[in-house]
Every structure is written in structure tokens, then in C-alpha cells.
Amino acid sequence: MSHKRVAILISGGGSNMVALLDSMVGDHPARPCLVLSNDEHAGGLKKAAERGVATAWVDHRPFKGNRTAFEAELIKPILEAKPDIVCLAGFMRVLTGDFVSHFQGRMLNIHPSLLPKYKGLNTHARALEAGDAEHGCSVHEVTAALDDGPILGQARVPVLEEDTPETLAARVLTQEHLLYPAVLRRFAEKNSTPVHLG
Numbered sequence: 795m796s797h798k799r800v801a802i803l804i805s806g807g808g809s810n811m812v813a814l815l816d817s818m819v820g821d822h823p824a825r826p827c828l829v830l831s832n833d834e835h836a837g838g839l840k841k842a843a844e845r846g847v848a849t850a851w852v853d854h855r856p857f858k859g860n861r862t863a864f865e866a867e868l869i870k871p872i873l874e875a876k877p878d879i880v881c882l883a884g885f886m887r888v889l890t891g892d893f894v895s896h897f898q899g900r901m902l903n904i905h906p907s908l909l910p911k912y913k914g915l916n917t918h919a920r921a922l923e924a925g926d927a928e929h930g931c932s933v934h935e936v937t938a939a940l941d942d943g944p945i946l947g948q949a950r951v952p953v954l955e956e957d958t959p960e961t962l963a964a965r966v967l968t969q970e971h972l973l974y975p976a977v978l979r980r981f982a983e984k985n986s987t988p989v990h991l992g
């Protein structure tokens with residue numbers, strides 16, 4: 795069987811990326827081909843390299859104000875790695891529609907809210923401020939619009955009275971680590987049934 799090739803884009807510690815890497819073993823239909831960051835010092839790069847996965851980075855800072863020029867560099871290592879699927883996992887740069895169109899229908903993202911609620915940043919604080927009884931995370935197909943696109947899976951957690959944005963984020967992150975691998979596996983198997991956890 796020829797495995798699907800998966801490239802993962804990160805910006806930070808990469809705990810979701812590690813969950814994805816660790817899931818792609820045994821009879822899993824996919825294998826990682828690249829972990830790419832916009833920050834040379836992203837902790838996740840070291841974790842990927844320790845697991846024997848090819849890594850690369852393209853610093854976005856020299857391209858300030860010129861997203862197109864940044865993306866022209868960012869796409870090079872991705873195209874070289876020839877991925878079938880691209881996973882954004884805590885990748886904190888907004889991508890243009892042009893970039894996204896290269897990977898239409900095969901790029902996934904994880905977002906820490908029950909979409910369509912709370913697109914963008916500070917999702918945990920916003921859920922608390924709204925007095926929501928539950929919160930969670932979503933994996934969706936990436937389209938040109940931010941944190942939009944068909945939802946492929948969601949995991950729900952209760953919001954507790956004593957929660958702070960930090961405690962709530964930690965509870966959601968635990969679910970992210972279950973949800974993203976579950977969705978990636980189904981996606982790689984071409985099964986479009988949404989995953990529901992929690």
C-alpha cells in the first residue's frame with residue numbers, strides 16, 4: 795500500500811503536530827513527509843526531528859507587509875515534499891486564498907472553538923465571557939475565509955464555574971490531541987463522516 799503523504803505546518807510547541815505524528819504508524823494510511831514552521835525556534839521542530847521527520851522553516855519576519863512574498867517561499871519546501879494532505883497545527887499566520895487554492899480540498903486546520911463560534915484569537919476567554927456551558931475544538935477543511943470551511947470533526951468539553959482561559963484551554967487541548975488524529979485518519983481513508991467526541 796502506498797501511504798498518503800502528510801505535511802504539517804506549526805508555529806510553536808507543536809503538541810497537536812506530535813499527536814498527529816504519533817498516530818501515523820502501523821496500519822494508518824498516511825505517513826508524515828514534512829514539518830514546517832514560520833519560526834526557526836518553534837519547539838515543535840526539534841520534536842519532529844527527534845522522531846525522524848524532515849523539518850524546515852521559513853521566517854515570516856523579513857517579509858513584513860508582503861504576505862505573497864512570504865508564501866512564495868513557504869510553498870517551496872511543501873511542494874518539494876509532495877504532500878497529499880497538508881495539516882495546519884497551531885500555524886499562526888493567516889494564509890491567502892491564492893496559497894490555500896494550491897491545496898484545495900486537502901488542507902486541514904484545528905481551531906480551539908466549536909465553530910462557527912469564535913473564529914480568530916482568544917477563543918477560550920470569549921467562551922467564558924459569553925457564559926457558554928460548553929466549549930471545544932473543531933477540525934475543518936481550509937478555505938480562503940479564516941477558520942471557515944467544512945467541519946470534519948468537533949470535540950466538546952464542559953465549561954466549569956471556576957475556569958480561567960488557561961484551565962479551559964488545557965481541557966480543550968487534551969481533546970485536540972484526540973480529535974485531530976481521528977479526523978486525519980478518516981480524511982486519509984476518504985471517509986467524510988464527521989468525527990464527534992465528548
Ligand code: GRF
Nearest residue numbers: 806807808809810884904906
Ligand atoms: C492549539 O490550541 C491550536 O488549536 C491553536 O494553537 C494551539 C497550538 O498548540 N490554534 P500546539 O502548538 O499544537 O501545542
